[in-house]
Amino acid sequence: MATESFVLNVAEVIEETADARSVVFEVPSELQEKFAYTPGQFLTVAVPSERTGLVARCYSLSSSPHSGRHQITVKRTVDGYASNWICEQLKAGDTLRVLPPSGIFTPKDIDADFLLFGGGSGITPVISIARTALEKGTGKVVLFYANENESSVIFAGELASLVQEYPDRFTVVHWLVSLQGLPSETQLAHFASYFMSYTAFVCGPAPYMKAVTNALKELGFPRERRHQEKFVSLGGNPFGDVEEVLAAQAELKEADDAEDADDAPAFAGPVALEVELDGQSYAFDDWTGQQVLLEFLESKGVDAPFSCREGNCSSCACVVLEGDLAMKHNEVLDDEDLADGIRLTCQGLPLTETLKISYNG
Ligand SMILES: Cc1cc2nc3c(=O)[nH]c(=O)nc-3n(C[C@H](O)[C@H](O)[C@H](O)COP(=O)(O)OP(=O)(O)OC[C@H]3O[C@@H](n4cnc5c(N)ncnc54)[C@H](O)[C@@H]3O)c2cc1C
Incomplete structure (x- = not known):
């Protein structure tokens, strides 16, 4: 059984950096309720493939709910199939099959103070939380944003504008790996130690997430104020209309079930x-x-x-x-x-x- 998917028009594809594109979907009024979301949630899209029919991939919404936009931002993965297809092939006027928003990487209280850690494409759910907290909440927002170099910083201009708009509530610290090397646990812990009462959201490449999470744990950051989102590729197909994929999945599942049974x-x-x-x-x-x-x-x-x-x-x-x-x-x-x-x-x-x-x- 497949979850209900919807065909959405692509309104716009925006080149954010050489390796990242934002895709803006048109959500018709009759689907607005189904596609309502909270900051930090993601969409699942069906990327066409001649080999398997489709490849299902999750992409966090980088827009904020109150903007009325449904925008995802995709960064090329080296040798990745779906991310490169989206960055190279997809254009305004195309359509994509999409599952409604889901996910639990979302703030419970938008008025809280937020300590956000983004790395590379991990900025996507994080900027949605930042925008929403600044525009709809009342607390302070601090973003520690790690990237390879200046040209790989997604949303650099927009972050600068938000800092200008909210100078007393929003602080962005850019960390460029090409200049400073990877941030160490000690450096991250030192930074986070100034914001011990804030609610942390962490998203980025695995080593970065591990370093941040270890740093927060070391500091005694309470679990209820530590959230992380892992970016992994789906192996299955929740769209459910490609016989080959379903058959392969069923076989795999039988094997897994047997393995997991004990x-x-x-x-x-x-x-x-x-x-x-x-x-x-x-x-x-x-x-x-x-x-x-x-x-x-x-x-x-x-x-x-x-x-x-x-x-x-x-x-x-x-x-x-x-x-x-x-x-x-x-x-x-x-x-x-x-x-x-x-x-x-x-x-x-x-x-x-x-x-x-x-x-x-
Ligand atoms: C909750 C969540 C949110 C996410 N949010 C974001 C986000 O905001 N931005 C972002 O950039 N990423 C995000 N991701 C990661 C994203 O879902 C993908 O994992 C990422 O884009 C890499 O996918 P890829 O297909 O390009 O690469 P890979 O998964 O590495 O591609 C390789 C795979 O594709 C298969 N493949 C190769 N060629 C073909 C073909 N022709 N047909 C079919 N299969 C083929 C290979 O067999 C291999 O399994 C998120 C992930 C999750 C779980």
Whole structure:
């Protein structure tokens, strides 16, 4: 079963740097509600491929919700397929199939003070949070932005304008690796130590994220104020209309399930399950854990959200209100998310006789 996708017109493709393009979508009025988003969320796009039909990739929205825009920003990955296709082939007037916004890399309180760490294309969700916090919130925003060199700084002009507009609330520190080398954990910790009461959001290449996260942990930055987004490529196809891909996925999944079967502890009996989704409540009493929770809900005709089906993105995340859910695989939720009761339904197996979950955040 595929999640509902929509064909959107590309209104504009903007050359941000030699290696990065922003893509602005036209979202018709009847889809505005479906495509409503909070800063930090991402879209999943279907990039056409002669080899596999399509390649599904997630791209964070770099626009802010109140602007009315739906803009993603894509940076070329060396030898990457989708990012290079978008940067080279896509033009205004084309169409792309897109899944509605999802993701949990989003501030709960837009009035908080924010300590943002962006590296390279990791600026994308971060600038959306910065813009929204500055324009709709009341707190201070500090951005530590690492790039290879000056010409690779995406949104340099816009950040400068925002600093001018909000001189007493917005501070940007540019870190150029070509001049200063990679920022070390000690340097990052020293910087962050001035903002211990702020809420941190971190997005960038893996080594940078690791250094920032270690620095924040070392400082004793509390988990509930540390958020990170990992940029990985989806292996699966949430668009669901390419037979070959689906067959290959099913084979892989069978192999994975067999491998994972011993790892994920599960409650074997039927579970008394309650689900809140989009203002509706569902109750079932025949989930035995033979299928993961997402698949069970789909088998019952529930239009539950998902994207990667691999535990790599957070589109299918729910909050456990009662009972608990084990996950076969989790690449995206951190300890803080887990402590908040967030679980990935695409990987979810029952742990308890009763389970109550909500998709409403
Ligand atoms: C939540 C989230 C948000 C993200 N946000 C952003 C963002 O804002 N900006 C950004 O730049 N990136 C973002 N990413 C990363 C992005 O999704 C991709 O991982 C990135 O663009 C690299 O994808 P790629 O296809 O170019 O490279 P790769 O995934 O490295 O491409 C190589 C893969 O493509 C396959 N391939 C090669 N040729 C073909 C072909 N012809 N047909 C089919 N398959 C082929 C190969 O087999 C290989 O598996 C985000 C990721 C996540 C999870």
